[in-house]
Amino acid sequence: MSSVFYRAPGQAYPRAVRGEGVYLWDADGQKYLDGSGGAAISCLGHGHAGVISAVRRQAGDMAFAHTQFFTNEPQEQLAVRLAELCPIPDARVYFLSGGSEANETALKLVRQYWRSAGEHDRHIVITRRQSYHGNTLGALSVTGHTKRRAPYEPMLHQWPRVSPCNAYRDQLPNETTAQYVRRLADELDQAIVAAGPGNVAAFMGETVVGASLGAVPPAEGYWRAMREVCDRHGILLVLDEVMAGCGRTGTWHGFEQDGIQPDIVTLAKGISGGYQPLGAALASGAVHERMAQDGFAHGHTFVGHATACAAGLAVLDAIEHEDLLKQVRHRGRLLRSELRRRFSSHAHVGEVRGRGLFVGLELVLDRETRQPVPAEWGLPAKLRKAAMAHGLICYPGGGTADGKDGAHILLAPPFIISEPQVHELCELLSDTLGGFSFDGTD
Ligand SMILES: Cc1ncc(COP(=O)(O)O)c(C=O)c1O
Numbered sequence: 001m002s003s004v005f006y007r008a009p010g011q012a013y014p015r016a017v018r019g020e021g022v023y024l025w026d027a028d029g030q031k032y033l034d035g036s037g038g039a040a041i042s043c044l045g046h047g048h049a050g051v052i053s054a055v056r057r058q059a060g061d062m063a064f065a066h067t068q069f070f071t072n073e074p075q076e077q078l079a080v081r082l083a084e085l086c087p088i089p090d091a092r093v094y095f096l097s098g099g100s101e102a103n104e105t106a107l108k109l110v111r112q113y114w115r116s117a118g119e120h121d122r123h124i125v126i127t128r129r130q131s132y133h134g135n136t137l138g139a140l141s142v143t144g145h146t147k148r149r150a151p152y153e154p155m156l157h158q159w160p161r162v163s164p165c166n167a168y169r170d171q172l173p174n175e176t177t178a179q180y181v182r183r184l185a186d187e188l189d190q191a192i193v194a195a196g197p198g199n200v201a202a203f204m205g206e207t208v209v210g211a212s213l214g215a216v217p218p219a220e221g222y223w224r225a226m227r228e229v230c231d232r233h234g235i236l237l238v239l240d241e242v243m244a245g246c247g248r249t250g251t252w253h254g255f256e257q258d259g260i261q262p263d264i265v266t267l268a269k270g271i272s273g274g275y276q277p278l279g280a281a282l283a284s285g286a287v288h289e290r291m292a293q294d295g296f297a298h299g300h301t302f303v304g305h306a307t308a309c310a311a312g313l314a315v316l317d318a319i320e321h322e323d324l325l326k327q328v329r330h331r332g333r334l335l336r337s338e339l340r341r342r343f344s345s346h347a348h349v350g351e352v353r354g355r356g357l358f359v360g361l362e363l364v365l366d367r368e369t370r371q372p373v374p375a376e377w378g379l380p381a382k383l384r385k386a387a388m389a390h391g392l393i394c395y396p397g398g399g400t401a402d403g404k405d406g407a408h409i410l411l412a413p414p415f416i417i418s419e420p421q422v423h424e425l426c427e428l429l430s431d432t433l434g435g436f437s438f439d440g441t442d
Pocket of ligand 1 (some may be wrong): 039097098099100101103131133135206211212225240241243244268269376
């Protein structure tokens with residue numbers, strides 16, 4: 001009998017006791033290849049000596065001092081490094097303890113920005129269906145993930161949501177990419193008009209959609225078109241790069257590959273590689289300047305936590321010194337091509353997609369018709385369990401097709417994964433999928 005209130009009450013979990021490189025071990029000695037870095041977190045894998053010694057050093061010097069009274073060296077240094085890496089002009093960095101907090105902060109930032117601008121009616125944040133921005137009530141309000149919202153629906157803001165950009169599912173057979181993007185831009189435009197342009201504060205989305213769709217990158221030109229619509233209505237653009245940021249897609253920010261700049265970007269997960277809880281909201285100098293005059297009624301106890309920021313600095317050092325962005329691009333290409341090779345004739349792998357080491361497989365009943373896996377089968381949970389039995393950590397999800405039906409597997413291995421380990425990951429995934437008949441009896 002455990003006293004832990006588990007994420008899924010009643011479920012039995014193996015006890016993780018050791019990590020080294022891309023592998024984890026449980027108390028029974030079972031070895032797992034961490035093919036999803038948990039949920040796109042462990043970018044340096046496990047047991048990274050440089051990060052561990054940075055955390056030890058900082059904890060020894062001064063683990064924590066409340067930022068209502070003090071600033072600290074690691075937060076100052078990490079802010080400079082993140083601002084330098086961010087193409088947003090004069091970015092200011094607000095440090096938090098995770099992705100939900102970072103997105104809550106972004107929501108409050110856009111609200112305070114408009115109050116400072118004298119536009120007190122602007123409060124609505126338009127987001128997209130099949131998106132995930134976090135589990136706190138504000139972040140969940142802007143989330144489109146149906147299943148995660150459902151129990152709390154009466155407690156959430158009912159703000160407009162538009163279509164995700166998911167060409168595999170939604171681009172029409174006779175539609176060019178440019179026409180598809182135009183249709184999505186028109187939809188956002190109409191949503192802003194319907195909400196009353198003077199009421200809308202921001203549009204927010206994941207640059208590459210993670211947990212809800214399985215590493216779906218935007219269609220060519222999508223973010224440029226969305227930026228244009230935001231600019232036309234004078235609203236802010238917030239990009240959630242909690243999963244897609246910090247090098248996961250092969251560039252420090254995912255949006256660098258889309259030729260745009262948001263006004264605010266949020267980071268977490270890989271920012272500290274899981275060695276400490278850390279998140280960040282980066283706002284442009286213009287956003288910061290406008291609202292700074294009125295202050296920002298916000299804050300948490302662990303904002304700017306010195307030991308967490310020291311971990312963030314050490315992760316950044318490792319990514320730079322070990323030239324890992326280049327490795328993410330190379331290994332990502334290898335992983336996608338190897339998955340395509342293995343599964344090109346698999347009856348139930350509809351698409352292999354992604355950017356960098358952020359990779360998704362959409363599972364279907366029929367490759368031709370793309371008929372989704374029914375939600376009632378509960379396939380994602382079964383896949384997670386079967387993968388673990390094979391010694392693989394991957395991140396399956398459901399609702400991929402329409403918010404209810406559909407299934408995918410998200411892969412986000414550590415950036416340090418070697419070529420043989422990429423093949424091992426594919427082998428383990430192939431063994432896992434081989435145990436499923438996709439007829440509802442699994
Ligand atoms: C895109 C995205 N945003 C926000 C979050 C929430 O982050 P956290 O779980 O650290 O609160 C997640 C978590 O999976 C995420 O994938």
